[in-house]
Amino acid sequence: MMAINYDALMRQAFPDLVRSYSWRDTILYALGLGIGTDPLDPAELAFVFEQRLQAMPTMAVVLGHPGFWYDRPEIGIDLRSVLHGEQSLTIHTPLPPEGVVIARNSVDEVIDKGEGRGAILRVRRDLIDQASGALQSTQVMSIFCRADGGFGGPSMGKPQPESVIPDHPPDLSILRPTLPQSALIYRLSSDLNPLHADPDVARAAGFERPILHGLATMGIAAYALIAGCRAGDAAALRDLRCRFSAPLFPGETVRTDIWNLDDAFVFRCTAVERDKLVLDRGRAVFA
Incomplete structure (x- = not known):
């Protein structure tokens, strides 16, 4: 089996993707999360009714996805052992309920956990509001490649915020x-x-x-x-x-x-x- 080609991954280029979305898309996304189960709740209605509509901030993660691009043999990833491990979303300005965004995807880093321990591929996406040119959000998808460790790449990645769950009942x-x-x-x-x-x-x-x-x-x-x-x-x-x-x-x-x-x-x-x-x-x- 071919090992991960670190250089090919880091050179991976993505074209800018332009995505327009309407208030209907915003409501459909919220309904997919189960929002609106109680249609008499004003807090839920704010995400599923076009009057005074709010967009769920997490809708950013479905805008401008680059598709299933890492299935090319020269990249060397074993697709049978790939999992979506982690996701982050940093919001620079609230997502409006409708608009047009430009998505810029890039390979952020590839971490070699070692032979038998897998690898982590992090793909970054910047969403830019087309009308204003403002950076709306930055998101990073971490893909765990369970069978691909030991290819000789960096063993450490960028520092990540601590998210340790306390050892006491939740608030x-x-x-x-x-x-x-x-x-x-x-x-x-x-x-x-x-x-x-x-x-x-x-x-x-x-x-x-x-x-x-x-x-x-x-x-x-x-x-x-x-x-x-x-x-x-x-x-x-x-x-x-x-x-x-x-x-x-x-x-x-x-x-x-x-x-x-x-x-x-x-x-x-x-x-x-x-x-x-x-x-x-x-x-x-x-x-």
Whole structure:
């Protein structure tokens, strides 16, 4: 098997992607997160009704994705062992409910964890508001390449913020239901991988049924944080990051446990029905 080609990855070039989105896209994204389950709740309605509409900050992660670009043989990644491990989102200016953005993707770093320990590929995306030229957000997707360690690359990466979960009960726990059709709705905003829709594909991948997108679980946690820590003010969120631990199944209830550390909130998410940790080492910073 070919080893990761570090130089080829670091030279990878991406064209700028221009993405326009409307208020309908903003509402569809929020519905995919289960927002609007209580249509009489003004806090939820603010994300799913075109009057006084707010965009969920995490919608930035579905705008301007470069596609499945790392499947080329010369890059040397074993695609059978690739997982979306972590995600970060830094918000420089709130995402408007409709507009046009320019996405600039780049390989941020590739870390060699060593033979038998895998590698980490971090892909950065800057979103720029086309009308103003302002940098709207910076996001980094960390891809864990489980079978690709030991290629001779750097063993250390850029420093990452600490997201240690305290060893005491949370300051706040928020329950959010998901709908059985959550993945079918969310995929219309983002990833059309049949793993999230086709039971046969899901079973072939080792799951009992289609799973929800990891980024949707992140969005559900973001709404819990915005509702519970900032009374529904989406514009207050400045930074969000987490690690994906296990898949969530559509229809399950998500419990987001939150700890207030004064300068930040740390959090994790559990699928209540299975008592399964699905998202860990979360960290959120508000203005």
